[in-house]
Amino acid sequence: MNTAVAKFDKIPSDESFVNSDEILQYLANNIAQIEKIHCSHVFQNEDVAKLHTILFENHEIVKLRSLKLPKNGLTTESVPSLARIIQQTELLREIDLSDNEIKPEGLSFLLNHALLLPTCLLESIHLSNNKLGPKGASVIASLLRAEHSLRELSLSHNSFGRSIKSMGLYLGRLVRLDLSQNKLGDRGAHIIGEVLAAPECLLEVLDLSNNKIGYSGAYHLADAFIKGHNKSLQILNLMDNNIETEGAEAFGVVLKFSHTLRELNLSRNSIGDNGVRLIAQGIIENEDTCLQSLDVSWNGIKDAGAGFLAEMLMQNSALTHLNLKCNFICDSGMKVLAESLKADMALEVLNLVGNQMRDPSPFIHVVCCHPIKLKTLYFEQNVLTDEAENQLHAAFAFRENKKGWLGKILRDIKEKKMICFDLTKKRHGDEELLAIMVSLAKFKPCVTSASFGGSMVSCRSVGRLSECVVAANEVNLQRLYIKDTPLGFNGAVALAKALLKNTTIRCLSLKRCDLGEGSLQIARALADNASLLRLDLEGNSIGDLGFQEICKSVFTDSKNHPSLISLNVANNRINDAGLSHLHCITKLEDLRLDGNRITDMAALDIAKAVMGHSSLKWLCLRNTDITWKGVRALTLFLHTPLVLDADCGLDDSTKH
Structure with a gap:
């Protein structure tokens, strides 16, 4: 419209x-x-x-x-x-x-x-x-x-077609000329070639895209440069002209001798790997090349062509933009392109949209570990998983963060200052956390608190955290908060193993970390961890089995957990059956059961667990299926200092 x-x-x-x-x-x-x-x-x-x-x-x-x-x-x-x-x-x-x-x-x-x-x-x-x-x-x-x-x-x-001849050499008086989509053919290209070859030509920008000039027309245009006459043209667009490998050969020679051409667009010309080889060779052989932008998108380029371009990039200090969109480059070609970025070259923008990349790790490694100049990598419409795309985004974010807040944290660690880092309001992922973990393991400062999370954090970095910080006990970490991170079973296992060795963490929060059955490992580790005071597992779908395992480690008839005083298992799909293992509570001060599927039947189990004990100060039962009847029954057994937080319609006079 x-x-x-x-x-x-x-x-x-x-x-x-x-x-x-x-x-x-x-x-x-x-x-x-x-x-x-x-x-x-x-x-x-x-x-x-x-x-x-x-x-x-x-x-x-x-x-x-x-x-x-x-x-x-x-x-x-x-x-x-x-x-x-x-x-x-x-x-x-x-x-x-x-x-x-x-x-x-x-x-x-x-x-x-x-x-x-x-x-x-x-x-x-x-x-x-x-x-x-x-x-x-x-x-x-x-x-x-x-x-x-x-x-x-x-x-x-x-x-215009052949009628372009009437304009002739006068076109050379212009600085910018757009003749795209005019059906010029090879004869029209011959005329434009004569314009470019004239010593008085002023043209700096020329658009001849979609004119069906073919390889023959490409040779006519190339003559103006090969003979050494043209000293003005800086930008040339030959997109969609079907010049094929033969035409690419002509422009490979152009690029060998041109000292003025800054941008060349050869998109949609079917030049293939051999054509790219000739183009790359021309750029390599020109020690004084000024070419800053090369577009060879939609040209059927495969891994071999990517290799030729990678070799060119390693020997080039002028090219800043390279467009390889919609070719057929697979992981082998991607790897050599990524490796070429390590060279001292000027490339700032690389377009790889619509290729066959599956493994982004070569680009992640080079972006995170080498001081390259690449600012933008376009990689949509490849065959990457969502996780792989997130890792690539995270790699570029890491590099920018290293110049800002991450760099400051790393400097503070190096200077062995007392560290308390909160990343929850900063864009971060595995790379940032891994850099922090490596630095902590090396310099061993005192870390009082660490907070992070988000979709770009995975069990990869949390596993390293568990090994070199939590289990090592060398930085005196006291509070660890992880939120909205897809740790899953593997992440939970790594943390559980570390908790068995940890003696410093007092507060552990794992909100909405998709622990699932991994919560069983966390629960079993609690039995052998004597230092934890507060545990927050809100929103992890641990279910009845997970809560029962926690109860076995924390609440028993003979002995409660030696240090735990606060437990949050809100929004975890716990039913009445889960609370049947809630035994005598003697040391716990705060218990959050809100947002679960418990009813008035569970209220009796809760009453039995807290009856006659004065340690519990706050019990939250909001957003459950417990009615005012269950709450009334609870109030008969609760001691006076306890605050019962429920939303089932009782007035304040009925609550303790």
């Missing part, structure tokens, strides 16, 4: 416009402040006449420099008004009439009544997609022959 666009630079406004009349009224009221007008899908021929009237009546205060009216369906009928606007707007330097219906006769009128006048100082004209054809090419040729200020001309999608 076409959407109307109206933009006016230099006006800080929240105005919204429904039709052209509103736009014109706004212009009339604010014309003295407007330097750029951009309207599409909204103006008609008569609106251009009204715009001229506004500009003419306010000519003394008009500051308009850019007028863009693309996609408005304007016809030759609008041309007289356009001509008068160009004549009478002294500061106008750019006009865009792309995607309209201006015929050659309309363009001729515009030429004779505006563009050829000495008062016309236009520097940029956009006439793309007006179907000008051969007749329009002749009019453009007349414009180019005249002495004028024109520097940029956009003529894409005008079906």
